[in-house]
Amino acid sequence: MPKWRIGYRTLKTAVGAALAIFIAQFLQLEFFVSAGIITVLCISITKKESVRASWERIVACIIGLGYGSVIFEVLGYHPMSIAVLFLLFIPTAVAAGVKKGVVTSVVIMLHLYTYGNVSIAIWINEIFLITIGVGVALVMNMYMPSAEKILICKQVKLEECFEKIWQEYASFLRYGDNSWDGKEIAEVSSFIEEGKSLAMKNIDNHFLRHDDYFYHYFNMREKQLDVIESILPFISTLDRTVIQGEKMAGFMEELSQAVTPGNTAGYFLIRLNELREEIKQMELPKSRAEFEIRSSLFYILHEIEEYLLIKKMFKPDPKRTRTVSGKRLNRDHNRRDTN
Known part of the structure; x- marks a missing residue:
């Protein structure tokens, strides 16, 4: 049976998620909990991997917001539109070399579906969530124990x-x-x-x-x-x-x-x-x-x-x-x- 313990990565994940949610909630952002989810997804085992993964998630989220805005506004806000969105977005993310950002982008794109409309205010809200989540993860990943x-x-x-x-x-x-x-x-x-x-x-x-x-x-x-x-x-x-x-x-x-x-x-x-x-x-x-x-x-x-x-x-x-x-x-x- 594996030994139960709290490692440094677990501790960073817990602290980072809580901090990201606190900042997003303090700024009164919609779906502030998503900032914590993004932080958890961006916590990596090395500094360079953290930077690479964070960059991929930022780019993927921007692409996802663009696809979501167009598809939902053109086809409407219903489940079939989500199917079309995923069919187009996922191959694009893979082709762009940002496949690690697919899961993060799904969270952001579904926010648009929940809103039922697209506006500049919604885009600003989502970009703030992405920035807070990725930024806190990068700060947490600056500490890596020496091997x-x-x-x-x-x-x-x-x-x-x-x-x-x-x-x-x-x-x-x-x-x-x-x-x-x-x-x-x-x-x-x-x-x-x-x-x-x-x-x-x-x-x-x-x-x-x-x-x-x-x-x-x-x-x-x-x-x-x-x-x-x-x-x-x-x-x-x-x-x-x-x-x-x-x-x-x-x-x-x-x-x-x-x-x-x-x-x-x-x-x-x-x-x-x-x-x-x-x-x-x-x-x-x-x-x-x-x-x-x-x-x-x-x-x-x-x-x-x-x-x-x-x-x-x-x-x-x-x-x-x-x-x-x-x-x-x-x-x-x-x-x-x-x-």
Whole structure:
């Protein structure tokens, strides 16, 4: 059963609707309750979405008032006129790219039907209702809670999973330990999906700056996860008695300790080339099994290189890198205290 709670969006909707109705009623507008309905419809999850939706509703309402005025005056004020009005208005709103304003416009157009006539005073009344409803919603939507702390938390947890995955790969190469259930791979995938979605909302909550750091970060990790998953079957084919497998395990353990938002790819690319040269200096394979092991080693090296190049192309944010690194240090300190 979902937990009962009052979220910030619910609170904004309640306060905004009440405020819009109060203003409209204070101005003695007809159908003042409709101002609250318009505010509720315009409350959105991001600032940019709020502006887009508000603009669509204003344009749609103006179009609706125009259609309603003409159709009701020409065909009369009866139900068949409403059918004709909707048949013409809805396709027009969709073609004009303001389909989100259809429901709001219906409320306004039915006001004309209720009046039974069209006049300048009625138009002014309706425009005031639209302005109050949309305006209050925009004011309410100016407050959006920052998602940065949540994004940083997901970033830290994701990197903990990456660290665990590389450690488990190394453990298998070194000891042949196959007790790992691979749950961290599924967790990383979940963190990435949630992180990208939240990062997109965070971008839409900034008007003056395009803060897409977190989106690019989670996108980068998604590409790296594809690489990690691709080498898993090949690691399972390696014979742990091969000395290169032992060195590969050491390299992966070192890699696991460097999973941070910062960019250390350059150092590891050098280490990777050294390891590749060592494997090239090995004697040629003498059996099919040795050939398959050698092929697996080169494939893994190639994929790890791709993993590092993906990170090398990512541009970290120094400020956020320090923040996340600080959280990791605190986590490691707490871990040592409990050991």
